[in-house]
Amino acid sequence: MAVKTVIEALREGLWEEMKRDERVIVLGEDIGIQGGVFRLTDGFVQEFGEERVIDTPLAESLIVGAAIGAAMNGLKPVAEIQFADFIYPAVDQIINEAAKIRYRSTSNYSCPIVVRAPYGGGIHGGLYHSQSLEALFSHIAGLKVVAPSTPYDAKGLIKAAVRDVDPVIFLEHKKTYRLIKGEVPEGDYVVPLGKADVKRQGKNITVVAYGLMLHYSLEAAEAVSRDGIDVEVVDLRTLRPLDKETLLSSVKKTGKVIIVHEDSKFGGFGAELSATIAEEAFDYLDGPIVRVTAPDVPAMPYSPPLEDYCMPSPEKIAGAIRQLAAY
């Protein structure tokens, strides 16, 4: 099996979907001749033509709004927001329109779009190229929110997202793009939305993560295993709909849980996970639910010591694991 990076896997998945279904179009800034600022759509315009690979003006609301319209008229648009940090002008279109079209029309219309957005920090991107926005979109019923962490999952999930009949916010951690490599099968396969994956089996503590933090959590688990702490790592993969079954069965097994995300803490996605665990697995808990997150600052600062301070790291996660293990 070929070893590929996350971005290669995503590119392959999207390419195959465009080959498979001519209703799939991609639109966004610099995605044509430039192939996207991360080169995810490199070669797409040459293969699929300018009608299906649309370089848009610099206008996020239009990118998503036109995708919504095209979806209501039978296409399967995949909109690219160059950086998640720039998605805010399109939030009205995503939250007020895409998420509500099926609901408000009792399925007279639906909105099968995918909005891809590279997110996350640790790449010296500063305040406006590092943000994590999963909590914002996961809050919205009507949206599905996906955040893959491995190349295998990335390819299978992008395919599932394109084939889904409802709007999907597809968050790609930009640091994983070229950092994370893994085996990716040739040809067609789908990783279904709404299914978490236990990436490491363990019996003492559950660590829940997604995106880059999944890899940091696996590193941390490896480090503490030398101290005899056996950590289970759950990769959520899809944040909404949440795979409660996998989450809760892991927590029930270990009795202790740490949630890791690099978004800030207050009202972050970890808050929802914590509440769910407290509501539905309280009797199984042997310690407090712990969150390892960025501090509550508006965004990730640029200068390396500031950025490092804000980013959760394998060391910080390992520290939290040791502390909770001793509880």
Place this chain on the structure above:
Amino acid sequence: MAHMRNKAESAGRATKVKTKHKELGLTREKLLDMYEKMLLPRMISERMWRMLRQGKLLFVVSSEGHEATGVGTAYALNMGSDYIVHYYRDLSVVLAAGMTVKDVMLQVFGKADDPSGGGRELPGLFCSSKLRLVSTSSPIAVQLPHAAGIALASKIKGEKIVTITYFGDGATSKGDFHEALNFAGIHKLPVIFVCENNKYAISVPQSKQMAIENVADRAPGYGFPGVVVDGNDVLEVYRAAKEAVERARNGLGPTLIEAKTYRYAPHTSNDDGVRYRTQEEIEEWKKKDPIEKFKQYLKEHGILSEALEKEIRAKLEQQIDEAVDFADKAPLPKPEDALTHVYAEPRR
């Protein structure tokens, strides 16, 4: 001499006026149908205000005054195949598109069988996939990028289908207006943008919304024509819309039609329309009423008589009575119906 010339000119105009509908290819039947389609939303609106006062309705947004704009544009479309992206002041458009009075009443009463969405949206926001009447919402101008996207899809699919979208003058201040028109211009999309300029964004007059006289003047900046039309003259609206639809259908790209009109009623039943407008101004506009104007035209051309007018009114009145009665008795949604259609139902 000047006097002579004026006389000759007005004689010329009179001749032209006489043949206007023939020039537009509108038969007697079509003209009467247009008249009915203008009168019906007016009568429905009047009924809705009455029902509001009787406590039968919770909310009204009405479009009295906008009927010529709605019907004149909608009449230029191929109903059932062209896409219509309306906003909340388009009762005349949705009726012209084929929604029945019962459909409308079920919607405004918020009943379970409301075909637009089972009583989920505020009265005035209609939807039918069968009629290609696109789902819409309360925020302003968000539907313009949708219209561009729908038109983009038609173009990609190689279908000769046009999309028309409606919005008020208020919408032209929003970024989505600019973004949609710009994109439509770049790709020469088969879309018609209809600005129903009634001079006020709720209370804010046009002079505080823009520094120009005509919204249509912005169109050349997007690379396509903008047309100003008397929004209270259904035949002139129809003429502009027909041209725009032909342009779009023949791959020549978008048109921005600015129909100058006026709403008589407040913005909604929660608004007071004379806090920011004088009663005199409203009365002035009522003298230019689109339905009265068209009635005069039809009478002058021997198409409509008092007797026929009465007959039409009685027929519409009866339709409304029946629809109100039907909708009034129709079941309300079950409370737990609020939980459905969040996502597609899983396949069994």
